[in-house]
Amino acid sequence: MFFRRKNWLRNEFDQELIQQLEHLKRNWLDQQSLLERSLDPSEDAIVQTKLAEAKYFYLFKEAKKRKVKIKRP
Numbered sequence: 001m002f003f004r005r006k007n008w009l010r011n012e013f014d015q016e017l018i019q020q021l022e023h024l025k026r027n028w029l030d031q032q033s034l035l036e037r038s039l040d041p042s043e044d045a046i047v048q049t050k051l052a053e054a055k056y057f058y059l060f061k062e063a064k065k066r067k068v069k070i071k072r073p
Helices: 002-037 042-066
Strands: none
Touching: 002 042
16 A cells, blocks of 8 residues: 555656656757857856756756656657
8 A cells, every 4th residue: 555655656756857857958958059059158158058967967867866767659
């Protein structure tokens, strides 16, 4: 009885982790492309890109540690 609830919660949080991971990946790639297209990027733009990259890779490592698998259609 308790194990079903634990598995259900794990699945719910895994799905939330996948959604956040996809969102942060899009954000990081958008920041990176903006940085590449700019002629003289500001310090703020560089910092925001590095911050987005750090957030994405942190969640990526967490997903890898939890052995989360993304099911592609």
